[in-house]
Amino acid sequence: MHVSGDGRPDPDALLRAAAQEGRGRFKVFLGAAPGVGKTFEMLSEGAARKRDGVDVVVGVVETHGRAETEALTRGHEIMSRRAIAYEGRTLREMDLDAILERAPRLVLVDELAHTNAPGSRHPKRYQDVEELLSAGIDVYSTVNIQHVESLNDVVASFTRVRVRETVPDSVLEMAEIEVVDIPPDELIERLRAGKVYLPHEATRALSHFFSKSNLSALRELALRRAAQAVDARMLDDVRALGLGGTWAGTDRIVVAINELPGADALVRAAKRVADGLRGPWTAVFIETPRAAHFSDMQHQRVAAAMTLATQLGAAVATVPATDVVEGIQNFLVDARATQLVMGKSRRSRWFEFLHGSVVDRLIRDTPGVTVHVLPVYTEQADRERGRRRPAHWGTPAGYAITTALVAGVTVIASALFHVLNLGNVGLLYLLPVMAAASLYGLRTGLFAGIASSLAYNFFFLPPVGTLSISNPENVISVVVLLGIAVATSQLTSRVRAQADLAAASARTNATLAGFLRQIAGVNDIDVAAQMICDDVRGLLDVQVVLLVPGVGTSLEILAASDASYHLGTMDTAAATWALDTGMAAGKGSGTLAASEWLFQPLKAGGRVLGVLGVAKDSTANPVRADQLPLLSSLLDQSALVLERLRLEVEMRDVETVRTRDRLRAALLSSVSHDLRTPLTAVIAAAAQLHHGAPPELIGTIESEAARLNRFVANLLDMARVEAGALKLKIEATDLEEAVTGAAHDARRALEGHALRLDVPPGLPLVRADPQLLHHCLLNLLDNAGRYGDPGTEIVIEGRNRFGELRLAVMDHGPGLPTGREKEVFETFRRLEGSDRAIGGTGLGLAIVKAFAEAMGMAVEAANRDDGVGATFTLVFPSGLIVRDPAPEGLT
């Protein structure tokens, strides 16, 4: 790679380049309008490639009965289509699986913007193409300019024909684009000659659509789009090579999404701005307390706009804030944005007078940011206004209590009327008004205001007993009562909304924090998976399953929130798709939406570790749009946890293998040493006996053979420990008996030493496996005999101390290296300073430790207090000590 100066390759561009490796090449024949000859061009080029020896097939081609086009298909291998029954008709769609299986080098796929019949794998043909490309198959395809997502609005604005089938810009950005261009006049000529098949959508506004001015405009758009694609490719190359320089990249674009119709148009506009400025862009939704009262329609609109933004290549964010302007401003600062795209909603002058225009405030208070303001659709928005917010009428109880309060005040005021003046009575009526407004909201507050003013008027304002007001000044009192009701209710509802919002976000944060804290300590992947399922269920009130790749291509269910979940074929297909592609699939997503479940990939470290499926019993989308940020945080965290556990397992595996290798090497060296040494002695001694050698050699044979036997016993014991095949037969055991038995069996190893048994017969019995205990003692005695200086005493001392029973074997010798006493219990460990010639494998003490721990005892190694040797102690905790049996059993 050529890197000059301090230009560093742009990692994103490199990643894109890397992603292209192994993928098929993608070429799109872009036309300005139907009839320009895209299909013809595609087939011709396909034929040319075929002549070059390339393996070309036709995936799907619509010839619309045109003879020239038909003739061109004849030389090609045409894949048969898949029949899909839909509402009594049979639709014939491209057979994606057949093509994948056929695996040609190049496939021709007409009409990129086509919408597949329901029940197909993907709703859109461009998604099929995407899969073909991923499989490494080259694809040629065709599309008209009005189907390009970001130009959809622009085209509709001058042709007055809106097409529903669109192709995301990101798809076109992957492609090499060839514009199929004929002059408008020629196209109109072809149209007149009946050579153009007209799509259904266009017939309506046919005459208008094919006007010369429209065709010119479309042609310009097509050419510009192609130029842009070339530009983008060049930029990618430049970035990948690190030839940076001064290309524009300083602009960051933010688009503020709202819940109004036309939010998608905002996104497309932002995309155009971003493309024009070649800057990264982000779609942000400011979640104010108002969002809690959104209708489903409004939630969906926001979610759709966000999804569209993602498809068009934007980053998305949802930011909670109490005020839209503040939220946007903070986000602009955080994102270091230079451009803001937002919609201007049609609000009444009155509303703007009261609340201030969001746009005006933003433009005024946000220096350094260019603000693009787009009008949003109004006709739908106006229609919706009436039913946008369900009126908050309050509760009957609220009205009843308010009425009672007003009545109560009236009674009290009547009783006190002789000491109060009229104005003070008016003040008294403020109490029910404020109470009702703050407790039950605006309408009840207004009701209280009206009721209070009526009561005040009727009972106190002269002329008393009528609703007429004689003194005009008293009108003010009535107006004030009503005004107070409005102001109080507004104030309290805002405070309450803020508190709700704060509580909601605190809840979310607390949940996330709790989830993380809980799961941080988990070391078992099954436990973690179950925890994830349960938590997601608890938070979102959905059924949850967690799937991971199983053996081969199958999926394995790691955990589920409910035992009674159901995964059908369609669901499994969606899960597999999500796992394979790392993209969401299933209900509410763009892929396999017929599934009952929505599957989201768990991605970490650039790989998909599993998929999380959520489902809800109702037919609604499993996850509401406003819950998506929470879900995605949970998914991210879950993925990280799974990744951590996976890495830990991997590390453990590596560590295990390493340890095993080390042990194997140590075993081989020690086996060859410890088996051969006594065998050599035995063979040599036996040979000497042939020649009538002195009889003391018989002793050599005996002791060496005993040593061999001891070693083999240890190997067997160790094998049993390693295989986990230790079967304990715990019974009450007399330590004195155990010690004398061991001393007897170890007598050969103890030759040359004096053995002193200091085990008082009054010691309590202990629970132990007699056989294992015997082996422990044998090894400890063997060790003492080997490392104790010749002629010295070996002591076995049993003591009952502080509720524990301690059985110590003490030798008289060099002792253990200070600070490293514990290491003697490691397998094959012989501490430095211990002479190799002494023999022994380092197995013995490891067996002592393994056996003792299996029986619930502890072992300790230390130097003697008097510093003349080592002490090894078996510690029987109080739980292993048998209380003296009832004397009745003994007599």
Add this chain to the structure above:
Amino acid sequence: MPAKVLVVDDEPAIRRLLRNTLIRAGYTVIEAGDGRQALHQAATEHPTAVLLDLGLPDRDGLTLIPLLRTHGDAVILVVSARDAVDEKVTALDLGADDFVSKPFDTDELLARLRVALRHHGSSETTKKIVRHGDISIDLDRRVVCRGDEELHLTRKEHDVLAVLARHIGRVVTHERVLAAAWGGEEEPRVEYLRIVIRNLRQKLEHPGPVGSVIANELGVGYRLRSDA
């Protein structure tokens, strides 16, 4: 006429070793390399004793024990490299007279064989008085003496010592001792047995080393040492 011993072992080297040892000790020896041969030899040669290896090529040696028991009255001494305590107990329960673990001490093997043959024909000694060194145990009168001095034993100590004495020289499993001494009581417990044995040792062995009169067979049972 010298006692005839059948050696059952699939290893020729072990058979040769046992043959040499036994012939030197004055026995007649016949051999078998697998279970089938062993049964054939037992049926035709009527050996007085069988030294039986449990790891045979054609069948588990344990299954031979009941067959040998029904086809004759030979003493069965199990000689096995297998370490499992359960198997020793099973062998004894199936009717083996004793067991010796490989690798064995030939002197010990011969001693065990001698003891087993001495009590040949009856599973329990018929003697009224059993002796070990200067200790005499009068089974009928329930009196235990060291020299002329009578030792005072509790009832349980008597019961335990009596069952060991009736099988003197041979191992008696824990279950059998418990059944004999605590048989009528529910849930006999090994810890009682341990304490009783400890007390018996105090009285019988002192001041000698632990195990000099009552030997412990690890995990299997106890044996009252014979003077053999």
